Amino acid sequence: MKYIKTSFRGFLWLLVSAIAAAFWGCGSPSGKPGAGGIAISFDDHFIKEWYELRPLFQKYNAKATFFITCPDSLNAEEAAMLKQLEKEGHEIGFHGTVHAKSTELMAAGGPKGYIEAELEPGLRHMHAAGFKPTSYAHPGGNHNDRVDSVLLAKGFTTLRDVAISRRKFKGFQLYAWPPRWMNAIYYAFDGRQKVDALMIDYDEVTSEEIEEAVREAKENGTALMVFGHEPLYAAPSNGKYGFDVSFLAAILREAHEQQLKFYTMSELPNIK
Numbered sequence: 001m002k003y004i005k006t007s008f009r010g011f012l013w014l015l016v017s018a019i020a021a022a023f024w025g026c027g028s029p030s031g032k033p034g035a036g037g038i039a040i041s042f043d044d045h046f047i048k049e050w051y052e053l054r055p056l057f058q059k060y061n062a063k064a065t066f067f068i069t070c071p072d073s074l075n076a077e078e079a080a081m082l083k084q085l086e087k088e089g090h091e092i093g094f095h096g097t098v099h100a101k102s103t104e105l106m107a108a109g110g111p112k113g114y115i116e117a118e119l120e121p122g123l124r125h126m127h128a129a130g131f132k133p134t135s136y137a138h139p140g141g142n143h144n145d146r147v148d149s150v151l152l153a154k155g156f157t158t159l160r161d162v163a164i165s166r167r168k169f170k171g172f173q174l175y176a177w178p179p180r181w182m183n184a185i186y187y188a189f190d191g192r193q194k195v196d197a198l199m200i201d202y203d204e205v206t207s208e209e210i211e212e213a214v215r216e217a218k219e220n221g222t223a224l225m226v227f228g229h230e231p232l233y234a235a236p237s238n239g240k241y242g243f244d245v246s247f248l249a250a251i252l253r254e255a256h257e258q259q260l261k262f263y264t265m266s267e268l269p270n271i272k
């Protein structure tokens, strides 16, 4: 029984590899020699928690992009923290006003309805607080070409989607895809504006996998793109979602050791 199970798994693995090779091509994308880097981003509204990571960022001279949602609830203290992060080289991006499914807003109200519900109110608050976001992270990774074209027309230079290495269903893992094979999470400095970042929240990626992914970016001269949510100091409880701070520290340490450059999301398409 065990043998059958193993060989079936092996067969599935072969099948998946064959499909991946056919669709994604073999080997990682190649970027620019010497430009190898990492672009880290954080989503939602954990401003105070992110701000507390500053000593860690400073230790490795790292910069990141913070994608803010619900900016109508940005209080003066939060705005000041984001200003300080910006001053220290980090980027403040936008992550929607109501964090809704953009494809549904678009289907219901067309571009006008989508813009009025999800983009304009939040952007007004961001502007009033002194921020001019030029990168956008799709809430829930939900978007389509119509949504993208509205965002590009609004002037966003980078649109960031979500890439997941592990897919679970009712607690069972359906597959685990090694990040070093996920071509989409490496930026090849080709001017691409629509990008994917690998989620690094709890249970998404192992330390070995992320170290391999960092080295992959270094070897190929690409930029590895990763993102997470709330910084956590213990396993998540009560429906919390976020990443282990020590896991982030390990990524920063490895990136620093490999002498990777830290990029913010809006910088990527502008590097020639």
Ligand SMILES: [Zn+2]
Residues within 6 Å of the ligand: 043, 044, 069, 095, 099, 139, 140
């Ligand atoms: Zn989000």
